[in-house]
Amino acid sequence: MVAHSRGARAGRSARRLNEPRPALVEPGFDGTPRRVDRAAVAVLREEWRVVDRWWTEEPVTRRYFDVVLESGRNAVVFRDEEKGQWFAQNA
Amino acid sequence: MIACILIPGFELRAALRARPGLALRPAALAPAPGGEPLVGPVTAAAEAAGVRPGMRLGEALATCPELVLVEEDPAAAEAAWEEMLARLEDAGFAVDPEEVGCVFFETRGVERLYGGVERALERALAAVGSTWDPRAGAAERRFAALAAASVARPGQALVVGDDRVGEFLAPLPVDLLPLQAAEQQELRELGVRRLGELAGLPGGAVAERLGPQGRRAWRLARGGRRGRVHGRRPPAEIVERLEFPEAVGNELTLRRALGALVERALARPERDGRFVRKLALSARLVGGASWRRTLTLREAAAETDRIRIALGPKLAELPAPVLELRLELVELAESTGQQLALVAPTGRELEGRLREGLRQVRASTGGGSVCTVVEVAPWSRIPEARALVVPRDD
Numbered sequence: 001m002v003a004h005s006r007g008a009r010a011g012r013s014a015r016r017l018n019e020p021r022p023a024l025v026e027p028g029f030d031g032t033p034r035r036v037d038r039a040a041v042a043v044l045r046e047e048w049r050v051v052d053r054w055w056t057e058e059p060v061t062r063r064y065f066d067v068v069l070e071s072g073r074n075a076v077v078f079r080d081e082e083k084g085q086w087f088a089q090n091a
Numbered sequence: 092m093i094a095c096i097l098i099p100g101f102e103l104r105a106a107l108r109a110r111p112g113l114a115l116r117p118a119a120l121a122p123a124p125g126g127e128p129l130v131g132p133v134t135a136a137a138e139a140a141g142v143r144p145g146m147r148l149g150e151a152l153a154t155c156p157e158l159v160l161v162e163e164d165p166a167a168a169e170a171a172w173e174e175m176l177a178r179l180e181d182a183g184f185a186v187d188p189e190e191v192g193c194v195f196f197e198t199r200g201v202e203r204l205y206g207g208v209e210r211a212l213e214r215a216l217a218a219v220g221s222t223w224d225p226r227a228g229a230a231e232r233r234f235a236a237l238a239a240a241s242v243a244r245p246g247q248a249l250v251v252g253d254d255r256v257g258e259f260l261a262p263l264p265v266d267l268l269p270l271q272a273a274e275q276q277e278l279r280e281l282g283v284r285r286l287g288e289l290a291g292l293p294g295g296a297v298a299e300r301l302g303p304q305g306r307r308a309w310r311l312a313r314g315g316r317r318g319r320v321h322g323r324r325p326p327a328e329i330v331e332r333l334e335f336p337e338a339v340g341n342e343l344t345l346r347r348a349l350g351a352l353v354e355r356a357l358a359r360p361e362r363d364g365r366f367v368r369k370l371a372l373s374a375r376l377v378g379g380a381s382w383r384r385t386l387t388l389r390e391a392a393a394e395t396d397r398i399r400i401a402l403g404p405k406l407a408e409l410p411a412p413v414l415e416l417r418l419e420l421v422e423l424a425e426s427t428g429q430q431l432a433l434v435a436p437t438g439r440e441l442e443g444r445l446r447e448g449l450r451q452v453r454a455s456t457g458g459g460s461v462c463t464v465v466e467v468a469p470w471s472r473i474p475e476a477r478a479l480v481v482p483r484d485d
Binding site for chain 2: 013014015016017018019020052053060068070072073074089090091
């Protein structure tokens with residue numbers, strides 16, 4: 001019997017839509033992104049915080065940034081304050 | 092006879108038209124962004140310095156430190172190629188373009204007009220123009236015509252009679268065959284360097300070793316099939332362009348601009364109610380480079396929304412902000428209407444059709460590929476907690 005490959009098995013179970021993807025972000029001194037995936041940030045359009053589930057063992061503390069890169073591409077990235085990592089997500 | 096006009100390194104020549112000073116210096120076409128770092132066609136000066144097309148970029152720069160890399164200009168190359176094909180058509184040749192820089196045509200219809208095959212080829216070379224260094228070849232078989240054009244000198248026409256095809260092809264290198272680099276390498280490792288050596292092998296053994304591509308190459312090495320050349324339908328010359336006051340990279344703005352271009356192109360009276368089958372979207376980018384993508388619609392259409400939706404994803408492939416966006420209706424269908432169903436499917440019939448469509452998608456892409464989005468907490472502030480993607484296997 002041939003076992004299912006990991007990809008095939010993962011494809012058959014329910015998954016979250018719009019999961020955060022790890023992003024390569026270089027922040028400035030004030031914590032705002034300067035470069036996203038090696039592209040310079042041209043405009044910082046918006047910034048907001050999401051603090052949720054603080055009453056659970058998996059609290060969510062994120063600082064979101066909606067930026068326009070020099071290439072003209074729009075990107076939304078956030079810093080996960082719990083994990084200390086940057087992610088990209090369609091917000 | 093089947094004739095072939097070949098212009099080696101056409102993309103580089105087209106890109107150098109904007110920088111003619113580089114033509115006499117060592118220059119090469121830069122690797123495509125995101126692709127393997129291999130240089131494209133090179134100028135004669137670069138070749139004299141030891142740079143070969145397909146060489147690794149690092150090796151090419153080490154071989155010739157003064158090598159200038161020229162960025163590809165696909166829109167300019169396409170425009171120059173189209174002009175050239177139009178000039179050949181004006182001279183009476185029903186052209187069948189193979190790719191940019193290589194075109195076939197049948198000489199039978201124009202031999203009497205120009206006084207023979209050689210004279211017709213001379214006329215075709217003159218129509219192309221000597222600045223492009225075109226080469227011409229003619230034979231009874233398509234591959235032999237291409238091989239003849241490949242070995243002809245710039246501005247020369249080489250005619251190969253059918254009785255001499257085997258003898259003509261035998262000493263030519265196997266590089267002429269349309270094979271992948273790995274297959275070419277395998278042939279070389281087997282000690283097969285000339286077409287004659289490949290043609291001399293048993294066909295079954297070649298097919299067993301190299302697969303169907305090898306079998307096709309073997310057949311070509313023996314001259315190939317006679318085949319026929321089908322002249323193309325001249326393209327519709329409906330072009331709409333939009334110039335931006337400053338470079339635009341925002342996808343939303345570009346999508347709006349595309350919508351306006353589609354509307355303007357469809358409203359052109361030359362379209363005469365005909366449906367669009369093939370389109371080309373091109374752009375002039377910041378820094379002088381260009382970008383171009385063509386799209387053939389599965390079903391000819393004349394609805395703005397359908398065309399916009401089909402072209403929209405192409406905008407995401409733009410490598411840099413855009414100064415000018417251009418839309419061409421390359422090919423129009425003859426039909427001016429669409430057969431609609433008298434009664435639109437509803438209820439069980441519609442459900443059955445949808446199920447059949449999903450079954451086909453599943454069959455081609457595997458289980459788990461058809462999913463439903465289920466909202467679980469649309470109010471959540473955490474984006475990934477709002478919905479789940481659930482596979483449908485029904």
